[in-house]
Amino acid sequence: MKVFKKGLLFLIGFVLLIVTALWYYTVSLQPQYSGEISIENTIEDVTIHYDTIGVPHINAQNQKDAYVALGYVHAQDRLWQMELIRRIAAGRLSEMFGKELIATDKLFSGLGIEERSAITIQNSDTNAASYKMAMAYLDGINQYIENGKTPLEFTLLGLEKEKYALKDIYNVFGYMAFSFAVAHKTDPLLNEIKEKLGTAYLNELTATEHQNLTLIKNEKNPEITAAFSKAMHHLMDVLPISPFIGSNSWVLGADKTKNGKVIFANDPHIGYSQPSVWYQAHIKTPDYEMYGFHLALIPFPLLGHNKEYAYGITMLENDDIDFYVEENNPINENEYRFKEEYFAYSFVEKHLKVKGEKDSIYTIKVSKHGPLMNGIIEPLATKKPIAMQWIYTKLENQILDVAYTMSHAKSLSAFKEGASRLHAPGLNMMYGDAKNNIAWLASGKLYTHERPLYTKTFLEGASGKDEIAEYLDFEENPQAINPKSNYVYSANNQPDSIRKMRYPGYYLSEDRAKRIVDLVAPKNDWTVPEVAEMLLDVTSPSAPEVIEDLLKMLEVSLLSPSEKTAVYYLENWKGNFDKKEVAPVVYNRWIYEFQKNTFADEMGKGFYQFVNTPLVEKVLPVQAKRQKSVWWDNILTKDKVETKQEIVRNSFKKAFVFLENQLGANVADWKWERVISVEHKHPLGESAILRKYFNVGPFVTSGGDQVINNQIYNIDSTGYYKVSAGPSARRIVDFSDVDNSLAIIPTGQSGRVFSPHYKDQAQKYLNGEFVPMKLNQAAILKSKNTLVLKAKK
Incomplete structure (x- = not known):
């Protein structure tokens, strides 16, 4: 009996030891939300108050210190996400996940993003504020890599941490630009229909681009100063990071709201993933304040607001990719014809490291139009050389300055000047401010060709007749500033005419746009609760x-x-996609x-x-x-x-x-609820053993495709609708009560699986609830968790 008791006590002690060890291990992997951490390269201490959903409110004495702190706290919550997204454009996913990702790596490494990033960095103005703040942000990330806790994903994959550089930021911008584009999924299919079925079949499809349009109206008024198809689908589908898809936004002018001040609403549609795509952070210094939503590795928020103005984005859907059929020299396949001359292709050799395999080595041919897709995407429907010309890699890249200016503007004019410098991707910049200005700006470098063309099928590379003739001045871009309607909006739909033509693009159906106009136009006493209800609308007009x-x-x-x-x-x-319908x-x-x-x-x-x-x-x-x-x-x-x-x-x-x-x-x-579901997937959640720990969901949800609460899914033979994308952040900024503006993201702030903020917003998001975006300093100082980054003297 004594032996049995001793054995039982030993077993209990052993179990308690294991439980304690596991508990300690999970605690050790959580981000540090309170206490003190010594940090280098800051002038003063930086105090960070974490609110109830894990948003860091960064208080610093200068902006450089603030951006070092932002990099540090962003990395401690999202280092794994940063690692994934920096590897995409560089073609380095197969290093982590093996040979299944080689095809995707070949595509992205062949687009020329890295080469364009190198040129941009070489030409950088190192005295520019955008450059200095970006480097401070990278310094914060790298200090975390050096001294912080290693995320569990690195350990499970046997992955070594690597420090980050400016090229990684630009590579993320390049990935974003490509994932916003649609041409690579649509043009090869339409070209194949044209070649194999004929123009009658093609024309019936393309004629629909000019029917059932709810147009975004152009109207500029003064500022109120008051002082390849299947392969492409597959390659994009296997990406372990969120693709950018669509979005809604509307900004209600003072005369449309009950309180007589602007109300701003925005919900970018992005692929669901875990962690969620946006990281929220609030920076406050004596000369700057911004509550922003950041992409991984991007120091300046693409969505943001303060007490003076709010801004956000939707996809413009303009056509900024053209495919050209090149004509090889019949006696030398390493040359191609342009007009009456033959030119040599340039060659770029790529080495892809593959986990558990030999390196994959391949060579890209590049013409004056861009890299040949042959050999990058296999198989193509044609043996002809097909080059991809992309505005992102063709023109000077000022996108870091654009993001900086958006988040540091002092007026609508300054914001517009920043928007004018964007070349790609095409974005609708949405704006509202405390002075009752509202604006929609179609940003991106638009252009015309030398002759009228249908650019969604392949163009002639050899003749020289299908070249870009002119880039438009930004003032010719579609835009509306303080229109008579007293509201602006965007739902990725067709803008009104410029130069007596509707600018070509891949604009989405009118459903969401029509519903927004139908709801907004007749009402002139909007309140925040009503705008919140509208963001959750699930009715299709078509x-x-x-x-x-x-x-x-x-x-x-x-x-x-x-x-x-x-x-x-x-x-x-x-037309309502409610659960019980x-x-x-x-x-x-x-x-x-x-x-x-x-x-x-x-x-x-x-x-x-x-x-x-x-x-x-x-x-x-x-x-x-x-x-x-x-x-x-x-x-x-x-x-x-x-x-x-x-x-x-x-x-x-x-x-x-x-x-x-x-x-x-x-x-x-x-019932609809029996066939629709959503799961926020983590790359490691593909393993059945790890799925329940890393993935969030699955959940039953409401909403449908191309309703305001846009739940994007494939319609296929299965009869089940697994939502893959939707509102990545719902935001409402009310300038009559800006301190109590509202937001919600699909899962949580942190990408660390043991953090209390890994999925603490998930149920609220499903329920249509919101949480406050705190700007009031008195409320922020009441936060339970305070982390101080101590400057090393």
């Missing part, structure tokens, strides 16, 4: 119209009772079958890329109205010509049978 057009083709009297029930739900639907389930499956039966016979495997491009969302409402179309006939049935009615009827029947098998015989039980 879905009921599509249903109405499709239902005209159904002979409802011939349907079964259960099928009639499904029709009843569709007929009475307002049945109609969204029927609608999504029906349009999937409708699009498949319309386009898949001609497109083949390309259909599965087409059905999840922004273009298809513009095509759908137009195609649903068409009675005559070259796409109706199924080219695989040689003995008959199908009609629209047959396509619609067969699509409905297939959708209904599928849903019966998927969700049961009772149509009333086909």
Whole structure:
């Protein structure tokens, strides 16, 4: 008995020892939110108050000290995220994850981002404030690497920490610019349709770009001073970091609000991931203050506000990538023709380190237009040399100065001057201030070609007739300043005409834009709670119209009772994607079958890329109205010509049978919440063992594709809608009560899995709640956690 008791006590002690060791280990991996840390290269101590959601409020005596502190605290919460994102443009993901990422590394390392970063750094003005503050921020990150706790992900992957340099910041900007672009996913597909099916098929798709438009109106008034398709899809899909996708923003002028001051709203749409894409930080010095949302490795926030102004971004969706078909010299494939001469390709050799494998070595050919995609993306649909010309790598890069100026502007004029220097990616800069100025500025270097062109198919490289003729002056860019409507907005939709033309781009369908205008325009007494409710709106204005057009083709009297029930739900639907609604389930499956039966016979495997491009969302409402179309006939049935009615009827029947098998015989039980879910994925969460620790979710959510609360998912054969992207931050700044402005992000501030702020906002986000963005110094000083970075004397 004594032996048994001793053995039991030993076992209990051993278990307690293991539990204590695990507890200590998890505590040791948490960021330090209080106490003191010695830090170098600061003049004075920096005091950081962490609020209840882990946002650092940095109080410093000068901006340089503040940016050293920002780099340090940003790294201690997000070093793993920084490491991921800095590796993308450099083609270094396969070092971490193995040969599965070689293709993605080849693509990004071949785009010329690193080469452009090197040129930009070589030409940098080292006396510029933007340069000095960026270097201070990097110093803070590198001090954390030297002295701080190593994130668990580094340990699990056996990854050594490396210090950061200015090129890493520029490489992140390059990745951001490319992920904002759409041409690489759309142009190869459209070109293939043109070449293989002919212009009749192409024209029906592209004609939709000029229909069902809610245009952002241009209007400039004075400032108020008061004093390749499938491969590209796959390569982007496997990225272990968030791609940039879309966004909403609207700024309500003083005459549109109950309190007579500007209300600013913004929710950029970005791929969901863990950690969330934005890191919040509030900096306050005697001469500067900004509450900002930062990307990993970017010192200056792309979203921000203080007591004087607020700003944010959405994607402009302009076309800043052109693909050129080059013509090789028939006797020397290392030369290409341009006009009447042959020029030598330049060659760039790349070495990719691959975890557990030999290095992957490849060579990129580069013409005057840019790198050849052949060999970078395999396989291409053509053997012709295809060069990619991208404005980001073609023109001078001032993007660091742009970000600095946005976050340090003293007036709308100064903010606009900063916006004018952006070359790529194209962004809608949204602005509102305490003086009641509001503005929308389409920023990015726009250009015209030497002749009228449809630039979403491949251009001629050899003739010299398809070259850029002129870059537009920024004053010609679409923009609205203090318009008579008393509001500005952007939902990635088509801007109004410039130079008597609508500037070409990959603008999204009008759904979100139309809904914003429908809600904002008639009302002149907006309050913050009402704006918050609008950010959560889940109603599509176009879905009921599509249903109405499709239902005209159904002979409802011939349907079964259960099928009639499904029709009843569709007929009475307002287009809202709420959790308990049945109609969204029927609608999504029906349009999937409708699009498949319309386009898949001609497109083949390309259909599965087409059905999840922004273009298809513009095509759908137009195609649903068409009675005559070259796409109706199924080219695989040689003995008959199908009609629209047959396509619609067969699509409905297939959708209904599928849903019966998927969700049961009772149509009333086909609730949206049964098929839609969201999970915020961490790269290590791909392992089944680690998923529950690193991933956040899955959760049932509400919302749909192209509603204001935009939940972006693929429509595919599965019948389940796994949300991959959506509002990456919801923000509301009210200049009648700026100290109590509101925000929410999808999971939490910290990327450290054992931090209390790893996922503490997740449920609030799902519930449509907000948390305050604190600016009031008295409230900030009440924070329970205070960290002091002690300057070494």
